[in-house]
Amino acid sequence: MREVLTNPVSGYYVHNDMLGAEGDFITSPEISQIFGELLGIWCVSEWMAAGKPKEFQLVEFGPGRGSLTSDVLRVLKQLKSVMGESAVSVHLVEVSPKLSEVQAQSLTGEDSQAADNENDPVYRRGTTNTGHPVYWYRGMEDVPRGFSIYLAHEFFDALPIHKFQKTDKGWREMLIDIDPQVANKLRFVLAPSATLASSTLLQADEEREHVEVCPEGGVLVQRLTNRISEDGGAALIADYGHAGDKTDTFRGFRGHKLHDVLVAPGTADLTADVDFRYLRRMTDERVLSFGPITQQQFLRNMGIDVRLQVLLRSCTDSSTRKQLVQGFDMMMNPEKMGERFKFFALVPHSRIAVQTRGKKAEQKGAAAPPVSGFSELGL
Ligand code: SAH
DSSP, rough: OOOHHOOOOTTHHHHHOBSSSSSSSSHHHHOOOOHOOOOOOHHHHHHHHOOOSSSSEEEEEEESSSSHHHHHHHHHHTTTTHHOOEEEEEEEOOOOOOHHHHHHHHTTOEEEEOOTTTTTTEEEEEEEEEEEOOOEESSSSSSSOOOOOEEESSSSGGGOOOEEEETEEEEEEEEEEOOSSSOOOOEEESSSSSSSSHSSSSOOTTSSSSSEEEHHHHHHHHHHHHHEEEHHEEEEEEEESSSSOOOOOEEEEETTTEEETTSTTSEEEEOOOEEHHHHHHTTTTTEEEEEEEEHHHHHHHTTTTHHHHHHHHHHOOOOHHHHHHHHHHHHHHTTTTTTEEEEEEEEEEHHHHHHHHTTTTSSOOOOOOOOOOOOBBOO
16 A cells, blocks of 8 residues: 555556546546635634744645645635744655645745755655745654644545454454456455454454554654653644544545545555544644544534635636535535534643633533633543
8 A cells, every 4th residue: 555655666656646526536626716715714723722822833744735734825824813923844744746846836836946955855846825934844843843733634534544354363464465367457365364453453342343443643643742741732633533433444446436445556545444443543632632523513613614604705707606505515415525524633631631720620510621623622
């Protein structure tokens, strides 16, 4: 999965702009500006809850075409009176040189430069249309320390998974092999004995018979946990996902249709649902986690209904109105993206402690106020 998606020579993400009507799949930030605007409000509200730190890093993982960050920055600009003199900077973690160019174009116009030295951890830098400095990195380790709001939309589902099957002899890893009978054909096989992955990655209390584990996702959450607990900030992870109950979710998409994951590798997107229970375990409770809740719930809690009404009121063009309503339906309808997509947040323990003190938590029965968009703690 890693090779197929991110191999520097032939990886699917490295060469393609796969998003949108012409591509292989479409995502919420591409469907409607409202999505990014509501996430922008979430960022500002977490920054305010942290006591409005002077330096504010907005970090996005896998920004695709840059639409989400662009919508978030527009919100920050509109809330200038709230943002005051805070120094906002933008940090993008993107493996694809091709997509980083698309992002640079959308966020900065012509105002960005690639690094002279290819070993520079900042491989591109520029200034956004809103006047904020923006930097591109290959991995999170290169993003500077400091108070940060992290966004990951449809990012964790692209990180490689291991697949395991329970057998009479114990857990066995599913591997991919060349079919000896048919030329140029790949097939799934079960490892005849335990592998390093099958003896280390499964939880002792696992009840499923078939399990997918994404250790890179786990490591990323551990890194986010370290940063958020030490430097402050918050992370919002939104993806196809479940609370540790699904089994076989590995699949491919090409031209908006399901595609056999083993056929023509590199020509289709590969994805596996995010196991939020596993991600939560990886925090080791060193930060608080909220969710997963459905996209429908999250966007509703963030005020999507009011935002749609406001936009419709100020819009007279009938095709734009139609687009707004259709986009709303696509994102909110449980039959479409409303339920399959989940939202999950990480915040430092201090986030709730500070708030409850202010609200006289010592009064018996005073519930801890939730993080914006979420009504209760996770799982
Ligand atoms: N967030 C965007 C794009 C989702 S597609 C949206 O919702 O529209 C996944 C994005 O993650 C792409 O930008 C892809 O190039 C990037 N990506 C995938 N694997 C990555 C990895 N291992 N490291 C960094 N970026 C990665």
